[in-house]
Amino acid sequence: MVKLTFLGPDGRTYPVEIEAGRSARDAALFNDVPGIxxxxxxxxxxxxxxxxxDPAWIDRVGRLADGSMEAELLQFAEGATSDSRLACQxxxxxxLDGLVLHVPAQQY
Amino acid sequence: METVVLEHLASExxxxxxxxxxxxxxxxxxxxxxxxxDTVGLFFARLRREDPVHYCSESRFGPYWSVTKxxxxxxxxxxHKVFSSEAKLGGIAVDDMHxxxxxxxxxxxxxxxxxxxxxxxxxxxxxxxxxxxxLLEPVIRERAAAILDALPVDxxxxxxxxxxxxxxxxxxxxxxxxxxxxxxxxxRWSDVTTAIxxxxxxxxxxxxxxxxxxxxxxxxxxxxxxxxxxxxxxxxTMMANSPxxxxxxxxxxxxxxxxxxxxxxxxxxxxxxxxxxxxxxYPDQYRKLREDPSLIGSMVPEIIRWQTPLSHMRRTAIExxxxxxxxxxxxxxxxxxxxSGNRDETVIDRAEDFVIxxxxxxxxxxxxxxxxxxxxxxxxxxxxxxxxxxxQKRFSFVEVVGEPERLLSNLVRGITRLPVKLHAR
Numbered sequence: 201m202v203k204l205t206f207l208g209p210d211g212r213t214y215p216v217e218i219e220a221g222r223s224a225r226d227a228a229l230f231n232d233v234p235g236i237x238x239x240x241x242x243x244x245x246x247x248x249x250x251x252x253x254d255p256a257w258i259d260r261v262g263r264l265a266d267g268s269m270e271a272e273l274l275q276f277a278e279g280a281t282s283d284s285r286l287a288c289q290x291x292x293x294x295x296l297d298g299l300v301l302h303v304p305a306q307q308y
Numbered sequence: 309m310e311t312v313v314l315e316h317l318a319s320e321x322x323x324x325x326x327x328x329x330x331x332x333x334x335x336x337x338x339x340x341x342x343x344x345x346d347t348v349g350l351f352f353a354r355l356r357r358e359d360p361v362h363y364c365s366e367s368r369f370g371p372y373w374s375v376t377k378x379x380x381x382x383x384x385x386x387x388h389k390v391f392s393s394e395a396k397l398g399g400i401a402v403d404d405m406h407x408x409x410x411x412x413x414x415x416x417x418x419x420x421x422x423x424x425x426x427x428x429x430x431x432x433x434x435x436x437x438x439x440x441x442x443l444l445e446p447v448i449r450e451r452a453a454a455i456l457d458a459l460p461v462d463x464x465x466x467x468x469x470x471x472x473x474x475x476x477x478x479x480x481x482x483x484x485x486x487x488x489x490x491x492x493x494x495x496r497w498s499d500v501t502t503a504i505x506x507x508x509x510x511x512x513x514x515x516x517x518x519x520x521x522x523x524x525x526x527x528x529x530x531x532x533x534x535x536x537x538x539x540x541x542x543x544x545t546m547m548a549n550s551p552x553x554x555x556x557x558x559x560x561x562x563x564x565x566x567x568x569x570x571x572x573x574x575x576x577x578x579x580x581x582x583x584x585x586x587x588x589x590y591p592d593q594y595r596k597l598r599e600d601p602s603l604i605g606s607m608v609p610e611i612i613r614w615q616t617p618l619s620h621m622r623r624t625a626i627e628x629x630x631x632x633x634x635x636x637x638x639x640x641x642x643x644x645x646x647x648s649g650n651r652d653e654t655v656i657d658r659a660e661d662f663v664i665x666x667x668x669x670x671x672x673x674x675x676x677x678x679x680x681x682x683x684x685x686x687x688x689x690x691x692x693x694x695x696x697x698x699x700q701k702r703f704s705f706v707e708v709v710g711e712p713e714r715l716l717s718n719l720v721r722g723i724t725r726l727p728v729k730l731h732a733r
Contacts, residue, residue: 278438
């Protein structure tokens with residue numbers, strides 16, 4: 201299992217656990233973390249699982265790859281920054297145990 | 309235009325038996341009459357079962373591929389590098405854009421590929437960003453309440469004209485900061501943009517061209533008043549002041565304008581009508597809604613799935629590609645039938661039925677997926693949510709008292725008339 205924490209826009213924290221190999225999107229949806237919609241089912245097609253990776257984790261998670269589908273979708277998301285990712289594209293391997301992700305105010 | 313009328317008169321009502329008897333190769337699901345009669349679902353069901361990626365070699369729109377299953381549609385929609393939206397290749401509908409001299413060569417970002425698409429879309433996105441919608445919500449609610457309060461109870465009215473058209477035009481007028489007393493112009497221009505000449509709205513391509521140029525000139529005037537005055541949350545102010553859109557050539561200006569008008573008008577209008585129809589066809593769901601108004605949240609995306617306001621979107625293959633075991637050649641026309649994908653039982657449980665408390669109600673194709681996904685999807689949901697919250701406060705039953713009439717179109721899945729009787733709470 202991998203442990204991670206979602207921080208809501210209102211300051212609430214959501215510590216969750218999920219089996220390794222699943223995505224951060226699944227971790228949010230399976231544990232009812234509010235603010236992550238994931239409309240497309242987790243296949244990088246809608247940008248409704250937008251999160252900001254905590255600065256302490258961004259290097260290990262990795263930034264958006266230029267020209268990727270993920271980057272193309274996120275350019276239209278409200279409030280996207282250089283630490284933005286789509287949660288469906290973050291695969292939770294054991295080296296990400298303890299990961300901290302920030303949920304934006306709105307999905308779009 | 310005559311072919312449209314003749315075809316409509318000649319075809320008898322289809323049944324599962326008559327559809328099953330048609331040789332597969334002759335199935336042409338793009339015939340607009342099938343949508344007006346609302347029998348196209350029988351054809352889609354057969355294609356999903358027997359030939360999910362189907363080639364039609366002859367039609368009034370030329371040869372085209374039909375993609376009918378949810379996951380195949382998703383694969384096309386998210387692969388914009390192979391499946392192009394470019395207007396010059398034909399654009400986004402089975403009926404080619406830029407087809408002949410009498411047609412307007414409109415340029416709009418929905419019918420562009422990256423990078424031009426991306427720059428223009430980004431310029432208008434902030435107008436309907438969630439933070440801006442929060443500012444609009446009280447205005448939309450107040451105007452919706454006024455429209456509903458003016459309706460008579462216990463007598464037959466046309467829900468489409470009295471409510472659906474009024475509500476969506478009102479929202480558009482709000483988004484465009486359009487003069488309130490002239491708002492009927494907006495819905496007229498929306499209708500004209502998607503009209504097939506001869507099918508009731510405009511008589512000819514020439515008339516269509518003339519009216520749309522009028523629309524452009526009207527907005528040009530309002531645009532000029534706003535240029536270099538960047539304050540204001542409305543779409544015209546945003547487009548007039550964004551570097552990506554402020555110097556657009558005329559037909560690009562007109563195209564993007566019409567895109568925003570049609571995108572926010574026909575689609576939501578028909579979802580507002582479709583919701584009433586769905587609740588009447590599934591009275592057990594209506595009962596559930598009355599008992600638990602909090603279900604409006606999941607009912608709204610279910611209405612959008614069930615109605616599927618745009619029956620299809622089209623792409624053009626720019627290289628040879630395999631899909632569902634078929635070889636699609638470079639240059640061929642590929643139709644993603646959202647209406648069929650939204651009825652795909654292998655992905656959506658009880659896909660034919662209207663169920664207002666589905667666990668994943670937003671997992672539907674009505675907004676498309678990928679970089680062209682509907683940018684107004686949250687606004688559409690917001691409008692529908694407000695409408696249903698306000699309806700439930702006032703009426704115990706919006707009773708459908710006659711058969712709906714439907715639009716002759718394979719693109720806009722439209723309800724043109726829906727007689728109802730309102731019952732007060």
